[in-house]
Amino acid sequence: MSVVKVQIRKTFASTRRQPFSLEIQFSSPAGVTVLFGHSGSGKTTVLQCIAGLLAPDSGSISIAGQTLYDSARGLDHPAQVRRVGYVFQDLALFPHMSVARNVAFGVRVKGAEKQQLVQGVLERFGIASLANHRPAEISGGERQRVALARALVTQPRILLLDEPFSGLDDELKHGIIADLKRWLTDAGIPALFVTHDRDEARALGDRVLLLKTGRIAGEGGVQETVHAKSA
Secondary structure (H helix, E strand, O other): OOOEEEEEEEEEOOOOOOOEEEEEEEEEOOEEEEEEOOOOOOHHHHHHHHHOOOOOOEEEEEEOOEEEEEHHHOEEOOHHHOOEEEEOOOOOOOOOOOHHHHHHOOOOOOHHHHHHHHHHHHHHOOOHHHOOOOHHHOOHHHHHHHHHHHHHOOOOOEEEEEOOOOOOOHHHHHHHHHHHHHHHHHHOOEEEEEOOOHHHHHHHOOEEEEEEOOEEEEEEEHHHHHHHHHO
């Protein structure tokens, strides 16, 4: 079973009286773990460290038994070899590229195999008919599907989702979440999902980590943990 294990420390200088320090340890199996907490609690920092976009001060990160970062060993794999799928809040689609080219951007194989992978994920997320459109020519929900397809076509070992559904209406959101849950079930990989929305957490998540000022303040099943957070 694919498991992500994280034990990291990261301190940021601050204009406030005290610097912000993230010190966190957890492991997450296949399925969706929700990172829940107020803005500034460290949720996005956790994702960035796993993806290799931000270096921790110390600790270790491993996915499926492979160590990606270990300060004691001087090991720090670059982001491009970590096989991490990352969907940003602003989606970060390339406006000058078609939907198909956006999805194909990170695919390392070539030729017919690449074409087959791209076509397969376009069909899986219901956007094959939009392959030749640019992001500005499609709806917000369709752009969200493109961003997910781009993250998943590379067959990542983990999926990181940083508030990706903000701004979508409930009907669009739940349709995308249903498709994503089916893909994650088939893939059998862990996903970390940052959200402030309790309904999103309940719809997609299997378990919750509550973050408060850079620490884990609680964890457990979605229903009871999110309910306790909202009480």
